[in-house]
Amino acid sequence: MTGEELARYRVKGEMTRWFERKMDAEQISERRIYMRKVLQINEKLSSLPCDVLDASRLYRVGNGYLYEDPKGYEFYLSDNKVTQEETEFRRIRSMMPFEFLDCTGADFDWNIYKTDASQQKALMSSYIVNFEKFREKGMGLYIYSGVKGSGKTMLSCCLLNEIGKRYTVGTKFCNVLDFLEMTKKGYSGGDKDVAALYDASLLVLDDIGVQMGKEWVDTVLYRLVNSRYTNRLPTIYTSNLPVEGLNIDDRVTDRIESTTYFVRLPDEPVRQQERQKAKEKLMEEIKNSL
Structure with a gap:
C-alpha cells in the first residue's frame, strides 16, 4: 500500500x-x-x-x-491556498458580531448540550468540507431552535469563518432587523451595503421570523431571498422558529425550504450557561489573586 x-x-x-x-x-x-x-x-x-x-x-x-x-x-x-491576508480581509468585512469574529469550528462545544447533537455536528462538518458542491447548487442551511441563546448565531459565525479560511468566497453576516433598517428611506449607508448582501457568495441572515408581519417587510425580504435563489447563492438562516412557523410571505418560505438543509439545535439556553461559567471563572480568579 x-x-x-x-x-x-x-x-x-x-x-x-x-x-x-x-x-x-x-x-x-x-x-x-x-x-x-x-x-x-x-x-x-x-x-x-x-x-x-x-x-x-x-x-x-x-x-x-x-x-x-x-x-x-x-x-x-x-488545496485552494487561501492566504491569511485574504481570510482576515473577508472576516473583518463580513459584518458579523464582534464577539464571534475569531470563532472557528473548534470553539463551538457540541458537548455542552445535554441531548445528543452528533447528527447536527456531522452535518456542519459535511457542509464545510463539501462547501463547493453545496455552493454549485445554491444550498444553504436553516439553523433553528425553540429557545433563545441556543448557539445559533455563534454556530453560523463559526461556519462563515471556517469556510472563509478554506475557499475564495465573499462572506457577509446581517441580522434581519438590521437589513430592514438598511432598506428604509434615509439610511445613511447607501445602496452598496444592501448590494453586498445580494452579491455575497455566502450570507448569514440572522434571527429571521420575529420581526415579520408587514407587507413592506415581505416585499424587501422576498427581493433579497429570491435574488439569491435565482443566482444560486447559498444562504444560512438562523431562527427561533421552524420554517413553517415563520409569519412571512409563502413565496419566501418556499425559497428557503427548497435551498436549505434544516439543522435543529437542542432547545437549551447554552448561552446563559456559558456566561454563568465565565462569571464564576472570573470570580474564582479574583479570589485566588487576593
Whole structure:
C-alpha cells in the first residue's frame, strides 16, 4: 500500500480504535513521510510528533484533505491556498458580531448540550468540507431552535469563518432587523451595503421570523431571498422558529425550504450557561489573586 492509502488508517497500538491497521516499520515510515508532506499546508499541523501522527488519520476529500486527530476531531485542509491576508480581509468585512469574529469550528462545544447533537455536528462538518458542491447548487442551511441563546448565531459565525479560511468566497453576516433598517428611506449607508448582501457568495441572515408581519417587510425580504435563489447563492438562516412557523410571505418560505438543509439545535439556553461559567471563572480568579 502507498503512503496515501496507509494514512487512511491509524497505526494499530495497544488500544482498539476505529480505522486501525497493523503496519510494519517500513509502512509506518512511508505513512509518516506522506502525512508530513501533506500537513505542510497547515502551520499548526506541520510538525506533529510521531506518536500523534500514528494515532491520526488523513485522507483526500474533494479539493483538500480531512485530518482526524487522535481524539477524533476533524480538520479540513484546503488545496485552494487561501492566504491569511485574504481570510482576515473577508472576516473583518463580513459584518458579523464582534464577539464571534475569531470563532472557528473548534470553539463551538457540541458537548455542552445535554441531548445528543452528533447528527447536527456531522452535518456542519459535511457542509464545510463539501462547501463547493453545496455552493454549485445554491444550498444553504436553516439553523433553528425553540429557545433563545441556543448557539445559533455563534454556530453560523463559526461556519462563515471556517469556510472563509478554506475557499475564495465573499462572506457577509446581517441580522434581519438590521437589513430592514438598511432598506428604509434615509439610511445613511447607501445602496452598496444592501448590494453586498445580494452579491455575497455566502450570507448569514440572522434571527429571521420575529420581526415579520408587514407587507413592506415581505416585499424587501422576498427581493433579497429570491435574488439569491435565482443566482444560486447559498444562504444560512438562523431562527427561533421552524420554517413553517415563520409569519412571512409563502413565496419566501418556499425559497428557503427548497435551498436549505434544516439543522435543529437542542432547545437549551447554552448561552446563559456559558456566561454563568465565565462569571464564576472570573470570580474564582479574583479570589485566588487576593
